[in-house]
Amino acid sequence: MRKNGVKMIKIKAKDVDVFYGKKQALFNISLDIEENQVTALIGPSGCGKSTFLRCLNRMNDVIDICSVKGEILINDFNINDKSCDVVRLREKIGMVFQKPNPFPKTLYENVSYGPTIHGMAQSKQEMDEIVETSLKKAALWEEVKDRLHEPGTGLSGGQQQRLCIARAISVRPEVILMDEPCSALDPIATAQIEELIDELKKEHTIIIVTHSMAQAARVSQNTGFFHLGQLIEHGSTDKIFKNPDNTKTQDYITGRFG
Amino acid sequence: MNLILFTFIVLLGFTSYYFGRKKAYTIQSTKKRLTALPQFYGYYLAIWCAIPAFIIFSLWAIFEPTIVKLLILSDYSNQGYLDDELNLIYEKTKALSRGQFTGEITPFIEASAEKYLSLRSIAQSSKVVIVLSAIIASVAYAYKRISSNSRTREPVEKFLNAVLFTASLAAILTTVGIVFSLIFQTIDFFKVIPLFDFVFGTHWYPAKAFVRDSSEALDPTMYSDTFGAVPIFAGTFFIAFIAMCVAIPIGLMSGIYLAEYASTKVRQYAKPLIEILAGIPTVVYGFFAALTVGPFLKELGTSMGLEVSAESALAAGGVMGIMIIPFISSLSDDVITSVPQSLRDGSYAMGATKSETIKRVIFPAALPGIVGSILLGVSRAIGETMIVVMASGLAANLTLNPLESTSTITAQIVVILIGDQAFGDPKTQAAFALGMSLFLVTLCLNIVALRVVKKYREKYE
Numbered sequence: 001m002r003k004n005g006v007k008m009i010k011i012k013a014k015d016v017d018v019f020y021g022k023k024q025a026l027f028n029i030s031l032d033i034e035e036n037q038v039t040a041l042i043g044p045s046g047c048g049k050s051t052f053l054r055c056l057n058r059m060n061d062v063i064d065i066c067s068v069k070g071e072i073l074i075n076d077f078n079i080n081d082k083s084c085d086v087v088r089l090r091e092k093i094g095m096v097f098q099k100p101n102p103f104p105k106t107l108y109e110n111v112s113y114g115p116t117i118h119g120m121a122q123s124k125q126e127m128d129e130i131v132e133t134s135l136k137k138a139a140l141w142e143e144v145k146d147r148l149h150e151p152g153t154g155l156s157g158g159q160q161q162r163l164c165i166a167r168a169i170s171v172r173p174e175v176i177l178m179d180e181p182c183s184a185l186d187p188i189a190t191a192q193i194e195e196l197i198d199e200l201k202k203e204h205t206i207i208i209v210t211h212s213m214a215q216a217a218r219v220s221q222n223t224g225f226f227h228l229g230q231l232i233e234h235g236s237t238d239k240i241f242k243n244p245d246n247t248k249t250q251d252y253i254t255g256r257f258g
Numbered sequence: 259m260n261l262i263l264f265t266f267i268v269l270l271g272f273t274s275y276y277f278g279r280k281k282a283y284t285i286q287s288t289k290k291r292l293t294a295l296p297q298f299y300g301y302y303l304a305i306w307c308a309i310p311a312f313i314i315f316s317l318w319a320i321f322e323p324t325i326v327k328l329l330i331l332s333d334y335s336n337q338g339y340l341d342d343e344l345n346l347i348y349e350k351t352k353a354l355s356r357g358q359f360t361g362e363i364t365p366f367i368e369a370s371a372e373k374y375l376s377l378r379s380i381a382q383s384s385k386v387v388i389v390l391s392a393i394i395a396s397v398a399y400a401y402k403r404i405s406s407n408s409r410t411r412e413p414v415e416k417f418l419n420a421v422l423f424t425a426s427l428a429a430i431l432t433t434v435g436i437v438f439s440l441i442f443q444t445i446d447f448f449k450v451i452p453l454f455d456f457v458f459g460t461h462w463y464p465a466k467a468f469v470r471d472s473s474e475a476l477d478p479t480m481y482s483d484t485f486g487a488v489p490i491f492a493g494t495f496f497i498a499f500i501a502m503c504v505a506i507p508i509g510l511m512s513g514i515y516l517a518e519y520a521s522t523k524v525r526q527y528a529k530p531l532i533e534i535l536a537g538i539p540t541v542v543y544g545f546f547a548a549l550t551v552g553p554f555l556k557e558l559g560t561s562m563g564l565e566v567s568a569e570s571a572l573a574a575g576g577v578m579g580i581m582i583i584p585f586i587s588s589l590s591d592d593v594i595t596s597v598p599q600s601l602r603d604g605s606y607a608m609g610a611t612k613s614e615t616i617k618r619v620i621f622p623a624a625l626p627g628i629v630g631s632i633l634l635g636v637s638r639a640i641g642e643t644m645i646v647v648m649a650s651g652l653a654a655n656l657t658l659n660p661l662e663s664t665s666t667i668t669a670q671i672v673v674i675l676i677g678d679q680a681f682g683d684p685k686t687q688a689a690f691a692l693g694m695s696l697f698l699v700t701l702c703l704n705i706v707a708l709r710v711v712k713k714y715r716e717k718y719e
Binding site: 057059062064086087088089090091094095097099101102103104105113114117118164167168171 | 522598602604605606607608622
């Protein structure tokens with residue numbers, strides 16, 4: 001979103017290095033993410049784009065041998081700082097994974113999971129409202145409103161992924177990270193999710209990792225191209241796809257490698 | 259002799275494998291397409307070589323002694339001997355033929371012994387001849403089939419199928435056999451002791467049955483109030499309950515620690531260490547309970563002004579619980595570890611802490627497996643014998659005081675069957691009745707466990 005024509009920067013990564021044990025996975029990544037825009041991260045497998053995504057909500061903490069260096073400023077606050085409360089951070093930064101991973105609970109419990117652990121609802125009624133709004137925003141409400149108390153794992157793949165999106169937005173995050181959210185889905189479900197992403201960017205900043213160049217071109221306003229742990233080029237999607245500065249980007253986009 | 263023949267058949271089997279395969283290569287060299295890989299030709303020939311021979315061999319081993327005996331004793335028929343006497347004559351004959359007979363040698367016996375030896379040698383040589391000719395015939399048949407490049411893969415696969423089927427059949431038949439022997443003895447028991455007395459009687463005192471003089475006729479009334487199983491059932495469940503009170507919390511928590519909190523290094527050492535607990539023989543737990551824990555509890559109780567029996571249910575149950583910890587911890591660790599990482603990631607990404615993730619996501623997902631491991635632990639607790647025999651006493655008190663001594667089904671079976679027993683005696687049969695009820699209890703537990711697991715599976719998968 002541009003306020004008075006000025007780009008609002010939501011996330012500012014400065015010189016981020018990531019190591020798995022002794023192996024360096026990301027080199028010196030500096031990247032600005034615009035608010036209320038969709039930023040796509042593209043690149044061949046193993047290039048570090050998912051690793052970078054996981055830095056943004058400190059999910060790399062879960063991996064013992066992983067260490068992150070550098071600054072990541074979200075709303076001008078460095079999330080790699082010791083004073084950062086990971087629980088609050090992840091409340092603000094939601095995440096959707098490659099494979100739909102609904103909890104083995106009912107649909108309702110899946111969506112109310114986040115609001116429950118963050119104590120966001122004072123009454124059953126309030127919780128019902130949160131669940132309904134979240135499911136509506138995830139374009140799933142009409143399909144499931146009569147079976148909220150059935151297991152979430154009984155849905156189809158595309159529905160499960162939308163359930164995971166509903167779960168992520170239930171805590172009203174400012175940023176949503178999506179790690180190849182459509183790679184396990186069929187074309188119709190993919191189209192539904194892409195439509196949803198477009199809708200969601202009105203209220204959330206979205207960063208999506210994708211293998212599909214076409215998807216990046218369809219859904220994103222900005223694109224970053226990763227290769228071998230380095231951010232080769234980033235800029236507006238239009239520019240990256242039509243007139244990239246770097247020949248590597250050009251080669252990847254035109255399908256010459258990757 | 260038998261061993262040589264046996265080895266010979268095995269060697270022939272291997273040789274035929276080699277020749278079968280070689281034949282296949284020869285066929286292949288004539289540019290014909292084989293119906294299967296060359297090994298199958300080898301297996302086919304080897305099976306045909308060895309299997310008929312083994313079947314004849316084993317049938318012979320089963321029937322030879324009977325036939326020889328019949329032939330020997332046919333000399334003594336129509337002379338008015340009783341069956342027992344005939345058996346004795348046969349045993350004498352056999353002993354004499356081995357040169358181990360020490361009694362008076364009568365001409366009859368001597369003649370029989372000679373006849374026995376000659377029969378045995380005829381039997382041996384005819385066995386060799388028949389087995390060898392069977393091998394020749396079947397190998398010839400199979401070799402002809404191979405040469406004409408007939409199918410070999412299907413028969414070999416069918417044979418393997420049959421072997422595997424036989425193995426599982428053997429396991430199933432053994433189980434069925436054991437259950438039936440339990441059932442028949444149990445039925446005999448309940449012919450003397452009314453089922454009602456057994457199930458609802460509150461007084462268990464099988465020693466009373468010792469007093470009977472075996473020459474006296476069986477008088478069921480003297481057993482009333484002897485075989486009331488309520489106290490020992492109560493004791494069994496009570497001790498199992500105490501054991502589970504120890505095992506479930508400690509086992510489950512250590513399982514969760516190992517699976518979720520422990521670093522790879524700690525886990526690497528801690529898990530085998532806990533599993534060592536499972537490797538300690540129960541007899542060691544038994545005297546640990548009887549000689550260390552029991553007296554310790556008694557002293558502790560006395561110092562607090564409580565009356566504690568040296569052989570208390572608490573000591574037995576507590577030690578039994580320690581014994582069961584590794585089952586529960588190890589199994590629940592496995593189950594928790596197998597919960598997909600994606601569920602953990604999903605929960606962490608929502609901002610949940612580790613304990614919230616475990617409580618709200620991982621534990622429910624792992625619940626069927628955890629319930630399964632707990633029920634497995636319960637079955638072990640109910641079936642455990644050594645610890646209770648040593649540490650909980652043998653007097654079947656009906657009590658719910660953990661400081662008193664009580665007894666269990668398994669301990670009573672031991673008491674009943676130690677020393678001399680008479681078959682057909684209600685006291686001995688009581689052991690079968692107890693075994694049967696123990697079997698029924700564990701069976702029900704397993705069925706419940708399966709039901710629970712299945713129910714959750716349907717819900718979550």
